[in-house]
Amino acid sequence: MAKQEQNISIFTAMSGTGRRLRRWEKEKLLSHDQLLAILDFEKHNQGKRFFRSLISLALFAIAVGILSIVAANWAHIPGSAKIGLHFILNIAAAVTIWRAAGANNKIWREGATLLFFALSMTLIALIGQVFQLDGNYAGALSLWLVISSPAVFMYGKTAINAVPWVAGLLATIACVLFEAVQFFDEDLTSFLLCLGAGLYVPLLLMVAGVSRRIREHRVDWSYTFFRTSMFVLAIQGTLGSFLWYVGVGGELDDVLETAGSIGLGYGLMFGVIALAPIGVYIFESFKRRQGQKIMDRSAIIFVIGSIVSATLPLVLMAGEIDFIAAVHFVAYWCFAGWIGNRMGFNQLVSASITLVTLRIMVVYCELFGGLMLTGFGLIFSGILMLVILKVAVTLKKKITA
Numbered sequence: 001m002a003k004q005e006q007n008i009s010i011f012t013a014m015s016g017t018g019r020r021l022r023r024w025e026k027e028k029l030l031s032h033d034q035l036l037a038i039l040d041f042e043k044h045n046q047g048k049r050f051f052r053s054l055i056s057l058a059l060f061a062i063a064v065g066i067l068s069i070v071a072a073n074w075a076h077i078p079g080s081a082k083i084g085l086h087f088i089l090n091i092a093a094a095v096t097i098w099r100a101a102g103a104n105n106k107i108w109r110e111g112a113t114l115l116f117f118a119l120s121m122t123l124i125a126l127i128g129q130v131f132q133l134d135g136n137y138a139g140a141l142s143l144w145l146v147i148s149s150p151a152v153f154m155y156g157k158t159a160i161n162a163v164p165w166v167a168g169l170l171a172t173i174a175c176v177l178f179e180a181v182q183f184f185d186e187d188l189t190s191f192l193l194c195l196g197a198g199l200y201v202p203l204l205l206m207v208a209g210v211s212r213r214i215r216e217h218r219v220d221w222s223y224t225f226f227r228t229s230m231f232v233l234a235i236q237g238t239l240g241s242f243l244w245y246v247g248v249g250g251e252l253d254d255v256l257e258t259a260g261s262i263g264l265g266y267g268l269m270f271g272v273i274a275l276a277p278i279g280v281y282i283f284e285s286f287k288r289r290q291g292q293k294i295m296d297r298s299a300i301i302f303v304i305g306s307i308v309s310a311t312l313p314l315v316l317m318a319g320e321i322d323f324i325a326a327v328h329f330v331a332y333w334c335f336a337g338w339i340g341n342r343m344g345f346n347q348l349v350s351a352s353i354t355l356v357t358l359r360i361m362v363v364y365c366e367l368f369g370g371l372m373l374t375g376f377g378l379i380f381s382g383i384l385m386l387v388i389l390k391v392a393v394t395l396k397k398k399i400t401a
Contacts, residue, residue, distance in 0.1 A: 063115075079130035086123050093119055097155050106158075113156040117164060120148040138179040141172040162224035166205070170232075173201060188258045188265055192272055195314075198236060199276040199307060205229035206303070207283065230302075234336060234348075237306035238355075241328035243313035247320030273311045277304040298342040305335055326363045330356050 021035045030038075093116040100108035121144045128135055145168060152161050177197055181190040208214060209226030256265025280303050309332045318324075337352025339345075 082126060083123075083130060086119070086126055090116065090119050090123060094151070097151065101155055109155055110158055110160045113152055113161050114164065117148050117152050117156070117161065117168075120144055121168075136175070136179060138172070138175040141168065141175055145169065145172055157218060157220065159220040159224055162218075162221045166224055166228050170201075170228075173197060187255045188268070191255050192268060195269065196272050199273065199311075202229040202232040202236070203276060203280060203303070205232070230348075233303060233306040233310075234351075237309035237332050237336070238329065240310035240312060241325050241332060244318055244321050244325035244328060247318060248313055249317040249319050252314065252317055270315065273307070273315065276307050280304060280307075298339050302336070302339040302343075305332075305339070309335075326359065329359050333359070 018039065021030070021038060024030050025032060025035050093112050096112035097109060097116060100106075100112055121140075124140050124144055127133070128140065149165070152165050156162065156165070177194055180193055205225045206229035209222050209224075209229060211222070214225070215222040252269075253262060256262045256269065259265035259268060280300060284300055309328070312318075312328070333352045333355045337349050337356070340348030340352060
């Protein structure tokens with residue numbers, strides 16, 4: 001080991017990456033030469049990341065400076081001048097994209113594409129303000145995605161553009177749903193529309209993330225789609241537990257009756273819910289028969305489990321039961337932690353441990369006001385977490401055996 005340390009500085013050897021690589025070397029997963037090559041690669045790219053960060057900071061400072069100057073004189077600038085100047089900025093961003101793509105300059109291409117994406121939105125908002133157009137957020141965001149997405153798809157190959165685009169897509173869907181709910185007078189139609197969008201949008205993002213074509217040509221986009229779908233499903237699975245606090249049963253009765261009878265309305269709602277996990281299973285089975293393994297069993301279980309967690313209070317027509325809300329929350333995140341452990345998804349495991357611990361602490365703070373009883377409650381919650389971790393480790397050993 002002393003001979004190996006001669007080729008690695010003590011700071012590098014003790015860094016997170018260095019420790020991980022040395023552990024892999026000790027387990028004979030890679031040779032010492034491979035370890036040095038990986039460290040050299042990371043060191044070389046670390047400098048590039050630092051350089052890109054400085055460029056991004058400089059561009060951000062310039063943009064904020066320009067916006068500050070314009071904002072200070074906004075009331076004195078004619079509307080035609082505002083729109084004309086904005087068009088010039090859009091054209092400049094488009095030319096920069098074209099020239100950077102031709103020169104294969106990744107940094108400027110990605111930065112200019114993101115700038116063009118943002119300027120397209122502000123141009124639409126500016127036109128609406130100057131001409132006092134009677135529009136809504138749904139129309140503006142939809143137009144924004146239509147006119148800017150081709151450029152973003154063509155030239156934005158990294159997460160710098162993928163993440164803002166996905167965020168814009170989700171915001172647009174939310175605004176469109178809001179307008180659609182205002183349009184329909186029938187409560188059941190609006191409810192089913194929102195329920196279907198909430199269930200199927202993350203599933204469509206996941207399908208896009210595991211698409212072979214996207215993975216081959218846009219790796220970062222594939223990663224962003226998949227991680228966003230997992231995040232949205234986790235949020236939905238968590239929010240499902242809070243429905244026990246409000247007691248959705250009474251309100252659902254009123255909504256489902258608009259179908260003519262509660263039975264018919266419940267059947268329509270249950271059909272929309274049931275098709276989501278069934279569709280996931282059918283899609284994966286179809287791909288497996290084609291020789292394409294899209295998701296492993298753990299990912300499928302997580303998707304279906306999150307859907308069940310999100311919709312269980314609706315299916316049960318839940319009343320207001322605060323204790324069940326806490327149990328539901330803890331059960332879901334124990335499930336998520338177990339899945340994260342099976343998938344090797346350390347971030348999901350860490351989030352699970354943190355959220356379960358905090359939720360148990362909140363329960364004891366709600367139940368016991370005194371300091372001594374709260375202390376006993378926290379001790380019990382700590383012991384419970386150790387038991388949960390022990391069970392998770394035991395299950396992992398049985399699964400991998």
